[in-house]
Amino acid sequence: MSVRVRFAPSPTGYLHIGGARTALYNYLFAKANNGKFILRVEDTDLERSKREYEESQLEDLNWLGITYDEGPDKPGDVGPYRQSERTEIYKEYAKKLVDQGLAYYDFCSDEELEKMKEQAMKEGRPPHYTGKWRNEEFFEEAANKLAAGEKGAIRFKAPKKSYILQDEVRGRVVFPENMVGDFVLIRSNGLPVYNFCCVIDDMLMKISHVIRGEDHLNNSVRQLMIYDALNAEPPSFAHVSLLIGKDRQKLSKRHGATSTRLYKEESYLPSALVNYLCLLGWSHPDEKEIFRIDDIAHIFDSKRFSKAAAIYDLEKLKWVNGMHIRSLPEDILKEEIEKFIKEDHFYFKQSDSWKKSVIDLFKNQIEFFSDFEKRLNEDLLHSNIVKTEKLEEVLSWDTTKQISDFLKNKIDIIDGEYLSKNQFQEIFKALKSDLGLKGKPLFMGTRVSLTGQDHGPELGDLIPLIPLNFLKKRLSNF
RNA sequence: GCUCCCAUCGUCUAGCCCGGUCUAGGACAUCGCCUUUUCACGGCGGUAACAGGGGUUCAAAUCCCCUUGGGAGUACCA
Numbered sequence: 001m002s003v004r005v006r007f008a009p010s011p012t013g014y015l016h017i018g019g020a021r022t023a024l025y026n027y028l029f030a031k032a033n034n035g036k037f038i039l040r041v042e043d044t045d046l047e048r049s050k051r052e053y054e055e056s057q058l059e060d061l062n063w064l065g066i067t068y069d070e071g072p073d074k075p076g077d078v079g080p081y082r083q084s085e086r087t088e089i090y091k092e093y094a095k096k097l098v099d100q101g102l103a104y105y106d107f108c109s110d111e112e113l114e115k116m117k118e119q120a121m122k123e124g125r126p127p128h129y130t131g132k133w134r135n136e137e138f139f140e141e142a143a144n145k146l147a148a149g150e151k152g153a154i155r156f157k158a159p160k161k162s163y164i165l166q167d168e169v170r171g172r173v174v175f176p177e178n179m180v181g182d183f184v185l186i187r188s189n190g191l192p193v194y195n196f197c198c199v200i201d202d203m204l205m206k207i208s209h210v211i212r213g214e215d216h217l218n219n220s221v222r223q224l225m226i227y228d229a230l231n232a233e234p235p236s237f238a239h240v241s242l243l244i245g246k247d248r249q250k251l252s253k254r255h256g257a258t259s260t261r262l263y264k265e266e267s268y269l270p271s272a273l274v275n276y277l278c279l280l281g282w283s284h285p286d287e288k289e290i291f292r293i294d295d296i297a298h299i300f301d302s303k304r305f306s307k308a309a310a311i312y313d314l315e316k317l318k319w320v321n322g323m324h325i326r327s328l329p330e331d332i333l334k335e336e337i338e339k340f341i342k343e344d345h346f347y348f349k350q351s352d353s354w355k356k357s358v359i360d361l362f363k364n365q366i367e368f369f370s371d372f373e374k375r376l377n378e379d380l381l382h383s384n385i386v387k388t389e390k391l392e393e394v395l396s397w398d399t400t401k402q403i404s405d406f407l408k409n410k411i412d413i414i415d416g417e418y419l420s421k422n423q424f425q426e427i428f429k430a431l432k433s434d435l436g437l438k439g440k441p442l443f444m445g446t447r448v449s450l451t452g453q454d455h456g457p458e459l460g461d462l463i464p465l466i467p468l469n470f471l472k473k474r475l476s477n478f
Numbered sequence: 479g480c481u482c483c484c485a486u487c488g489u490c491u492a493g494c495c496c497g498g499u500c501u502a503g504g505a506c507a508u509c510g511c512c513u514u515u516u517c518a519c520g521g522c523g524g525u526a527a528c529a530g531g532g533g534u535u536c537a538a539a540u541c542c543c544c545u546u547g548g549g550a551g552u553a554c555c556a
Contacts, residue, residue: 008556009556010555010556012555012556042556044555044556045555045556047555048555048556106554110554113553113554117553121479124479124480125480126479126480126481126552127480127552128552153554155554170482170483170484171495173482173483174482175481175482176481176482178481179480179481179482179551179552180481180551180552181552183553183554184553184554185554186554187554188554189554191554193553193554193555193556194555194556195556198556213550214483214484214549214550215549215550215551215556216550216551216556217482217483217550217551218481218482218483218550218551218552219551219556220482221481221482239483241483241484241549242549242550244548244549246489248548248549249548249549250549250550276490279490279491279505280490280491281490283490283491283492287491287492287503287504287505289490289491289504289505289506303495306490306491307483307484307485308483308484308485308549309483309484309485309548309549309550310489310490310491311489311490313488313489313490313506313507315489315490315506315507316489316490316505316506316507317506318506319505319506319507320506322518322519326519362518363519364518364519364520365517365518365519366518379517394515438514439514439515440514440515441515442514442515443514443515443516444515444516445515446515447515447516453516453517454515454516454517455515455516455517455518456516456517457516457517457518459515
């Protein structure tokens with residue numbers, strides 16, 4: 001049987017980081033098994049679903065490099081791929097179930113339903129449907145109401161038996177009898193409910209494996225019931241552990257950035273995000289930590305999912321991002337970095353070789369593309385200098401005063417835009433021998449005199465990249 | 479409440495299925511040292527975990543049970 005998997009987001013918000021991970025696992029699983037990855041939009045909740053969210057989610061998926069074979073914008077043979085466009089299909093199946101006596105029309109009002117639940121809770125019973133409409137003797141009355149144009153919901157008659165789910169991740173899960181009561185298939189407004197359309201679609205779209213969040217585990221019993229009623233073979237299921245926040249609660253807005261979009265805006269590399277997400281609940285057989293997802297697709301194995309929920313914590317993601325930045329080819333790195341530098345920045349007025357040197361100088365020190373401009377401004381162009389205690393200390397040394405005087409004399413008489421590497425080396429050598437300094441006083445004194453900072457890249461690499469007039473200006477402060 | 483799921487360093491995890499090779503391995507973070515000063519990179523090293531209790535066994539992180547803790551579901555949301 002050919003492998004077909006799907007990701008089925010609801011367009012009720014931006015793409016959630018947890019959703020992105022689920023999509024990723026499906027994508028990887030399809031790739032590993034030479035299967036197809038289908039994207040289906042679950043927009044049956046009319047009030048919350050918005051087309052703009054759908055568009056943004058597809059866009060973000062694309063940004064992450066998670067591409068699908070079939071979807072609303074890539075029609076295949078089993079469309080349409082938006083549930084809102086499939087309501088007739090669901091109704092048809094629901095009616096068939098009613099005809100077979102496996103479901104029934106229910107005309108209870110919200111108030112009646114509410115009362116039923118309260119009563120059950122009070123008596124310590126599970127809050128299941130106990131309305132009269134499930135009884136055959138009222139079928140005729142229901143038919144009359146229907147004929148008279150009254151709106152009723154279609155409710156599924158939950159069989160009184162236990163169900164067993166052989167889950168790829170959880171193993172054998174037994175759902176005892178009486179776990180759920182009769183549930184709604186089609187709402188009185190004619191729209192289907194998740195558990196129903198999910199099954200119909202997975203069946204019609206020939207989905208072979210369902211990989212989804214553990215929050216759906218309990219839904220499975222309802223879905224299994226429907227497959228049974230439809231006489232259809234259920235797909236195999238893999239319920240992946242959930243992503244949670246530091247407080248071990250379900251990931252939500254208050255845990256900070258939970259939408260994929262924000263990572264895009266903060267200049268994270270999609271390859272890094274996806275690399276990190278992949279490792280949150282799945283492990284590489286060789287414990288490799290840094291990889292491109294397409295490189296591991298062929299070894300992706302659903303047996304390596306972990307069962308426990310993972311805390312979503314940004315620290316490691318930052319590191320992964322830095323690693324991905326460093327592995328970028330030179331020209332792409334340059335291109336990406338430049339996207340995050342202001343158009344009128346000093347950087348763009350410099351020569352290509354200068355740009356290259358500067359990128360080489362900083363690329364190992366940044367975790368984000370947006371860090372580059374910061375480094376440039378602080379380490380090279382000396383804006384935003386913070387007077388630290390350490391800096392004050394170095395400034396107070398007599399040797400520092402000697403160094404700055406010496407440098408001022410040497411550098412003031414040099415013309416040009418930059419100091420060459422050789423020029424700097426010579427000056428530095430002279431400084432060393434003339435003043436007889438070494439170690440910390442020498443290096444720190446020179447650094448502070450020339451950059452105004454107590455830290456930064458290797459002096460020999462850094463100084464020749466600082467415009468000469470900046471150096472002169474700096475020295476004139478002493 | 480009821481049902482289901484989960485439980486290894488602060489965090490992500492390997493190991494668990496097929497008990498001994500585990501005085502529990504890796505990574506992030508953290509700390510220390512080295513890399514002629516700093517930051518970073520790199521290298522080396524340190525701190526740090528099998529939730530608790532019972533079994534089974536010559537032997538348990540690994541198998542079984544209980545407790546505790548956490549999570550999910552219990553909708554005419556998805």
